[in-house]
Amino acid sequence: MSARFEYDEAFSRNIGWVTTKEQEALRSKRVAIAGMGGVGGGHLLTLARLGIGAFTISDFDRFDIANFNRQAGATLATIGRPKVDVLSDMALQINPDLDIRRFPDGVSQDNLDDFLRDADLYVDSLDFFAFAARRATFAACRRLGIPAITAAPLGMGTAVLVFMPGGMSFEEYFCLEGCNEEEMGIRFLFGLSPGMLQRGYLVDPSRVNLEERRGPSTIAACQLCAGVTATEALKILLDRGGVISAPRGYQFDAYRNRLVRTWRPGGNRNPLQRIGLWIARGQLRRMKEAGAKHAE
Numbered sequence: 001m002s003a004r005f006e007y008d009e010a011f012s013r014n015i016g017w018v019t020t021k022e023q024e025a026l027r028s029k030r031v032a033i034a035g036m037g038g039v040g041g042g043h044l045l046t047l048a049r050l051g052i053g054a055f056t057i058s059d060f061d062r063f064d065i066a067n068f069n070r071q072a073g074a075t076l077a078t079i080g081r082p083k084v085d086v087l088s089d090m091a092l093q094i095n096p097d098l099d100i101r102r103f104p105d106g107v108s109q110d111n112l113d114d115f116l117r118d119a120d121l122y123v124d125s126l127d128f129f130a131f132a133a134r135r136a137t138f139a140a141c142r143r144l145g146i147p148a149i150t151a152a153p154l155g156m157g158t159a160v161l162v163f164m165p166g167g168m169s170f171e172e173y174f175c176l177e178g179c180n181e182e183e184m185g186i187r188f189l190f191g192l193s194p195g196m197l198q199r200g201y202l203v204d205p206s207r208v209n210l211e212e213r214r215g216p217s218t219i220a221a222c223q224l225c226a227g228v229t230a231t232e233a234l235k236i237l238l239d240r241g242g243v244i245s246a247p248r249g250y251q252f253d254a255y256r257n258r259l260v261r262t263w264r265p266g267g268n269r270n271p272l273q274r275i276g277l278w279i280a281r282g283q284l285r286r287m288k289e290a291g292a293k294h295a296e
Helices: 020-027 040-050 083-094 131-144 170-174 181-192 197-201 219-238 271-295
Strands: 030-034 054-058 099-103 121-124 148-154 157-163 248-253 258-263
Touching: 020 219, 030 040, 040 054, 040 083, 040 121, 040 219, 054 083, 083 099, 121 131, 121 219, 131 148, 131 157, 131 170, 131 181, 148 181, 148 219, 157 170, 157 181, 157 219, 170 181, 181 271, 197 248
Parallel strands: 030 054, 030 121, 054 099, 121 148
Antiparallel strands: 148 157, 157 248, 248 258
């Protein structure tokens, strides 16, 4: 027996934390999400359950068994299927009235304006190492006046930065211009999490290798990312509650039961941040040496 979908009934339990009028406002919003992998699928499904009515999603990848530990939509039945198709189908099972635009070739300079068309908010879910696409997308959001959120899954926690129109830009904060990929990785990671709360319980540093574009991950972190992103999205889209935006951010680590609020005027140009980056480079060098010894 097929159930009849009713928006008001489906999301009635949101009422109380949002008003009926606010729920209707969320229904009219469009969120663009680039990347349907580690965090992107979770973002889409969580925001769909919040009652967002329209999405634009992108990803060129297909599900593989290595995605099972963390990615929404990764099952034996979906191996080999495009991530945008799987996650779109899952979201439509939550709300069949959703307006979903799919970009199965990912985002690039050529399609960014179309990808961000009508978007009220952008949620960054690109692979950690997709620096060219990430920089281009944040630059386009800046040009188009679209708020942007990035919530990184780190260890068993999340680090969050919000970039608002008229505020500090992604490039001003992370200072990636002229850097090679390894340096971009260090600056992006340390810019997101100056406190580096996750570092204390990394049991096998040899598993981190920026040159080979690999590192460990957990579902705990991805789900935390979805929760905090949905909360920030609600505040931005409904214009309520204080939104902490760059150069301010925060990191919550569930393993260590710690919340750190960060403030880095000048972003990675901040003197404290420059010292931290110098230390981080040394730690990365030691990790690489440990990895080389482990390989032997």
